Amino acid sequence: MITLYHAPRSRASRFIFLLEELGAPYELKEVSIRRGDGSGALDTANPHPHGKVPVIRDGETVVYESAAIALYLTDKFPQHGIGPLVGDATRGAYLTWLAYYAGVMEPAWMSAFMKWDVRRGTAGWVKTDEVMELVKATLSKQPFLLGEKFSAADVLVATTFKLFMGSPILAKTDLLEAYVNRVASRPAYARAQDIEAKAGHG
């Protein structure tokens, strides 16, 4: 049984979606987190070293950081093919998109949001327009990041786009909207929304 430490309106929500996709046995453990507006408190029940979510516990094993959690879960629950395994031709692309999400996409959007200047050659990431050129080039030739098959990389990336699309830091385009809709129209996404709503967070 996987425990997902969860707080509403956070990066933990998309892991309900992923766990539903995987058909994995899991339970939610609601914890409070410190919010950007000053509300919320550090929760001592949360095993994350910085009090953040998402975190999962699998027996004695604790995993945090969205990309690591995604990889751990898709390796552990391979039945529905939501993440290519070692030996699969798309494993390299999968690892690349997970790491790119954490190491380039998140800092790119955060630096745009915070209006930090990103200097090529010094920061380890690029500006959002360069990120979006890659996303556009990828999704113009295939429905999902890895090709024809949906994966946990799409869970991370498309749910982030869903949140920010149309805001000053992420322009809405037909291509992006179609991708987000393709991912959000999956039955597991709807189930995850219901589960959050029933937990009182809808």
Ligand SMILES: N[C@@H](CCC(=O)N[C@@H](CS)C(=O)NCC(=O)O)C(=O)O
């Ligand atoms: N890099 C982490 C980010 C996790 C994160 O910052 N989560 C936010 C909620 S979306 C949080 O827990 N904030 C509370 C805090 O920073 O104390 C990941 O992708 O898992």
